[in-house]
Amino acid sequence: MVEIDTMPELEQALAEVAAEMAERTDRGSVATYIPQLGKVDPGKFGIAAVTNDGRVILAGDADQPFSIQSVSKVFTLTLALGKIGDALWHRVGREPSGNPFNSIVQLEHENGIPRNPFINAGAIVISDVLLAGHQPREAIGEILRFVQFLADDDTIVIDREVAASERATGHRNFALANYMKSFGNLHHEPELALGVYFHHCAIGMSCRQLAIAGRFLANGGRNPTTGHSVVSTERARRIGALMLTCGHYDGSGDFAFRVGIPGKSGVGGGILGIVPGVASLAVWSPGLNENGNSKLGSIALEKLARMMNWSIFAP
Ligand code: DON
Numbered sequence: 001m002v003e004i005d006t007m008p009e010l011e012q013a014l015a016e017v018a019a020e021m022a023e024r025t026d027r028g029s030v031a032t033y034i035p036q037l038g039k040v041d042p043g044k045f046g047i048a049a050v051t052n053d054g055r056v057i058l059a060g061d062a063d064q065p066f067s068i069q070s071v072s073k074v075f076t077l078t079l080a081l082g083k084i085g086d087a088l089w090h091r092v093g094r095e096p097s098g099n100p101f102n103s104i105v106q107l108e109h110e111n112g113i114p115r116n117p118f119i120n121a122g123a124i125v126i127s128d129v130l131l132a133g134h135q136p137r138e139a140i141g142e143i144l145r146f147v148q149f150l151a152d153d154d155t156i157v158i159d160r161e162v163a164a165s166e167r168a169t170g171h172r173n174f175a176l177a178n179y180m181k182s183f184g185n186l187h188h189e190p191e192l193a194l195g196v197y198f199h200h201c202a203i204g205m206s207c208r209q210l211a212i213a214g215r216f217l218a219n220g221g222r223n224p225t226t227g228h229s230v231v232s233t234e235r236a237r238r239i240g241a242l243m244l245t246c247g248h249y250d251g252s253g254d255f256a257f258r259v260g261i262p263g264k265s266g267v268g269g270g271i272l273g274i275v276p277g278v279a280s281l282a283v284w285s286p287g288l289n290e291n292g293n294s295k296l297g298s299i300a301l302e303k304l305a306r307m308m309n310w311s312i313f314a315p
Contacts, residue, residue, distance in 0.1 A: 009308070010049055010055075010279075014049060017059070022045060028289050036161050036166075037069075041286070042285075042286050044284065045060045045283075047062060047207055047282070048211040050208075050212050056212070062207040063207075066206070067159060067202060067203075070120075070265060071266040071272050073200075076143060078146075078230070078239060079142070083129060091125050095115050096245050099250055100249060102173070102176070112180045113185060116242060116245075117246075124186070127196035128186045140196055144157075147205070150212070150214075150216065156209060158199050158203050167198050201266075207283060211272070213280075217262075218278065240274055241262070244256050244263075247263050250291055251265075251292075251293050260305055260311030260313055269297060271293070283301055285297045
């Protein structure tokens with residue numbers, strides 16, 4: 001692992017990667033199944049690195065908010081574990097699915113228990129957990145405030161138009177939620193759990209805000225600037241393990257192979273990457289690859305990791 005004091009080259013590396021990505025014409029396809037996401041300019045590219053010693057390094061469109069979508073599942077998982085701890089694992093598995101993020105096929109065989117917290121079904125169960133004792137509005141507020149706290153930025157908001165757009169076209173998520181309800185794995189009405197889910201997916205953040213929010217995962221569960229503990233070291237490691245094995249759906253193996261660090265993607269084109277002990281990274285490029293993960297975002301992280309010799313497998 002690279003030592004922090006050898007990192008002045010990081011600014012150079014980020015600038016180089018951003019310049020190279022700006023030139024590329026093969027940018028993937030923007031998600032259109034949520035109509036509001038289809039309006040985003042595929043030419044955008046931003047990247048941010050926040051080091052454990054407190055440096056914030058940005059390149060490209062790193063200050064432009066985008067829809068974080070499934071990246072939010074890292075934050076809802078963290079909150080749900082805080083609420084019910086390991087009891088969560090009775091309702092959600094911890095195995096890669098090897099299937100697309102919105103797949104329904106495994107749910108019947110596995111009695112309505114989703115494979116992991118990052119596929120849509122798993123995240124909908126987590127929304128249901130976060131609803132306990134709350135109205136949907138309160139649960140959504142709790143998630144948003146947690147993200148604002150992590151990013152140390154209360155200007156972060158939910159894009160209501162994206163949430164409404166997803167609700168209007170979210171038939172597959174309704175199917176997943178209803179199916180899990182039939183197995184007794186949702187404790188609230190599907191409509192309510194989905195309300196929470198659609199809204200946390202619609203949180204808008206910039207690469208800067210997202211990388212800052214991820215700091216606790218790069219630093220053993222503790223905010224490296226304030227020293228405040230967000231989760232235990234063990235929990236931070238476990239969330240990282242789930243990001244590595246499940247964070248890119250059926251592209252998770254390839255991401256681990258090419259990039260070598262835990263990451264979580266979203267169909268808005270964002271990826272949160274964690275270099276344990278070193279830095280939290282966020283990248284955004286709206287065009288997606290065939291697995292629904294940011295095409296240039298994955299390539300950019302692969303290049304950056306190689307330039308910096310970052311890998312959780314590095315000696
Ligand atoms: O439920 C959905 O389809 C979206 N709100 C989130 C999917 C997503 O971000 C998958 N990530 N690559």
